[in-house]
Amino acid sequence: MHQGENIRNILKGSGKQMGDIADLLGLTRQGLNYHLRKDVLEDGFKRLLQAKFPDVFNFENESVVRDQSNAYSIGQLQQADGGDSPFIDLGNGQYIMIVPLVQDYAYAGYLSGYQDDEYLEELPKHSFAVNKQHRGHYMAFQVIGDSMSNGTDESITEGSTVTGREIQRHLWNSRFHIHRFKDYVIVHKEGILIKRISKHDVDTGIITCQSLNPDKDAYPDFELNLDDCQQMFNIVNVTQIR
Incomplete structure (x- = not known):
């Protein structure tokens, strides 16, 4: 992938x-597309990006970063050891993770295609800043509805994008870390849900799901059997829209 695509x-x-x-x-x-089609960015465009997005772009140090095992160039797409998600080193102690994005209209397609590598590769991408290279399998999902909105900082509003780290199925027999990771993407056989898990009964495999929306008539708590779920992701990042 060339620098403009990155x-x-x-x-x-x-x-x-x-x-x-x-x-x-x-x-x-x-004009923007002209610059983003280039294999190597022009110096003037790099200065413009850095001036307008100083927390994201730093082109002042584009030297090769080396450790004992490998070498890579700042600003180039890389693959982390033990991680599925490619990343871009920004050269300022931050990285951009790039993960597949399931948009709202693609929920139904994901239920049938989530095990198909070709399907996943063709999904659009979502990127966000992190302070280290993360291992594991990550997916992003666009939020539908207002069930997780309650007017507080914890709200996950409609149209926002949540990124989750998959909990491997063999770990479902252990209690989920619901105090550390409160909110989850649940890929259920009947649809994709974004909910808070308030209880996990390991013996029965039952999880109790709740919405943050205070209207409990419209959004009551409910239980799900993990046997009816295909994937579980604990939400590690929320990109809100304004």
Whole structure:
């Protein structure tokens, strides 16, 4: 993947529309696309990105970073050891993780395609900043509805994107860490749910799910049997829309 595509992935993960990003940079949409199609970014465009997104881009140190086992260039797409998700080293102690994104209209398709590597590779991508390279399998899901919105900082609002780390199935026999990771993406045989898990009965395999929305008539607590679930993800990142 060339440098322009790397930058495009990072910008897409910012939560802003590409047209708005072009306006912020003082470019037309066509002008932005011109730069993002290049294998190597022009110096003027790099300075512009760094000026407008100083917390994300740092091109002042693009030397090769080396350790005992490998070497890679800052700003280039890499694969972490033991991790499924590629990353981009920003060179400032931060990394951009890039994960497959299941958009709201694709929920039904994911239920039938989640085990198909080709299907997963064709999904759009979501990117977000982290402070280290994470191992494991991560997926992002676009939020449908307001069941997880209660007007507080804990809200997960409709249209936001949640990223989850998959809990391998053999670990379902142990109690989920519901005090550390409260909210989950549950890939159930009848649909994808984003809920808080308030209880996990290891003996019966029953989890109690709750919505944050205070309207309990519309969003009552309910139980699910893990035998009816296909995947479980604990939510590690929420990218809210405004």
